Amino acid sequence: MPDKRISVVTGGSSGIGQATALKFAQAGDRIVIADVNEEAGAAVAGEIAAAGGDAVFLPLDVSDEDAVEAVFDRIARDIGPVGALVNSAGLLENAATTGKTAMALHDRIWAVNYNGTLLCSRKAAAAMAEAGGGSIMMLGSINSFRALPLPSYNPGKVAIKGLVELMAAELGPKGIRVNGVAPGYTMTKPIADKIAAGLRDPKAIMASCALDHFVTPEDIADAIHFLCSDAARAISGVMLPVDSGWLAASTYNHFPAVPDG
Numbered sequence: 001m002p003d004k005r006i007s008v009v010t011g012g013s014s015g016i017g018q019a020t021a022l023k024f025a026q027a028g029d030r031i032v033i034a035d036v037n038e039e040a041g042a043a044v045a046g047e048i049a050a051a052g053g054d055a056v057f058l059p060l061d062v063s064d065e066d067a068v069e070a071v072f073d074r075i076a077r078d079i080g081p082v083g084a085l086v087n088s089a090g091l092l093e094n095a096a097t098t099g100k101t102a103m104a105l106h107d108r109i110w111a112v113n114y115n116g117t118l119l120c121s122r123k124a125a126a127a128m129a130e131a132g133g134g135s136i137m138m139l140g141s142i143n144s145f146r147a148l149p150l151p152s153y154n155p156g157k158v159a160i161k162g163l164v165e166l167m168a169a170e171l172g173p174k175g176i177r178v179n180g181v182a183p184g185y186t187m188t189k190p191i192a193d194k195i196a197a198g199l200r201d202p203k204a205i206m207a208s209c210a211l212d213h214f215v216t217p218e219d220i221a222d223a224i225h226f227l228c229s230d231a232a233r234a235i236s237g238v239m240l241p242v243d244s245g246w247l248a249a250s251t252y253n254h255f256p257a258v259p260d261g
């Protein structure tokens with residue numbers, strides 16, 4: 001076995017994946033960042049190396065089955081057995097109705113968010129099974145639990161929750177744990193851009209949270225790190241909300257006047 005755990009982070013060029021790559025590197029893992037954004041991915045790998053960590057960047061479109069096969073084969077050949085996979089590559093969506101959603105956009109969001117997660121996870125799992133175990137992380141969302149007006153993204157995140165449970169049951173006997181995190185609105189670039197463009201309302205978001213804290217990528221990375229660590233050795237098949245209490249408070253807070261005391 002290698003001296004360091006090898007952790008692959010798809011979508012590691014930005015946002016939650018970037019924070020996760022930095023967190024895992026600080027904890028001593030050898031990081032493989034796999035992303036379509038080559039410039040940003042190389043910069044994150046460089047930042048990790050400059051801090052004394054160990055990281056490489058490999059270009060990858062997670063929706064391309066042949067490319068996924070080739071990248072994971074290359075990792076196995078040139079770097080070593082993957083101990084953890086974090087599927088953070090993903091696309092967000094603007095609010096719309098199902099009736100007004102173009103199928104090309106629908107298909108692309110599913111191809112990246114759902115198919116990409118499935119393709120990378122099953123390829124990594126095959127190698128993990130041979131090596132005797134590992135940990136797989138999938139990115140769900142508060143959309144995994146509630147209806148929000150994102151007609152392609154929302155059902156895709158429900159499906160990711162199902163995939164976590166399915167693969168946890170399938171792969172547990174091989175020593176592979178499969179879990180998810182369900183971020184609430186998290187201050188990454190796409191969310192900051194949507195707020196700036198008036199497509200998300202930060203006041204409404206905060207009014208729906210229990211905690212007075214806008215979720216950060218580092219909050220999500222901490223939860224991912226825990227779930228992929230040995231401290232979570234008895235946890236598999238969960239989708240853990242990291243949402244400042246949005247799932248609890250968004251329904252509770254819709255009552256206009258709850259008496260004090």
Ligand SMILES: NC(=O)c1ccc[n+]([C@@H]2O[C@H](COP(=O)([O-])OP(=O)(O)OC[C@H]3O[C@@H](n4cnc5c(N)ncnc54)[C@H](O)[C@@H]3O)[C@@H](O)[C@H]2O)c1
Nearest residue numbers: 011013014015016036061062089090139141183185186188
């Ligand atoms: N930011 C949020 O509020 C939020 C909330 C819930 C869930 N999530 C989920 O977290 C994950 C990461 O989102 P983020 O906010 O960090 O977004 P982000 O845009 O900051 O990062 C996503 C990364 O995925 C990469 N990517 C996009 N398409 C790809 C492809 N086909 N192949 C490989 N890489 C690709 C992008 O280049 C980018 O580096 C997504 O699954 C998203 O649905 C985010």
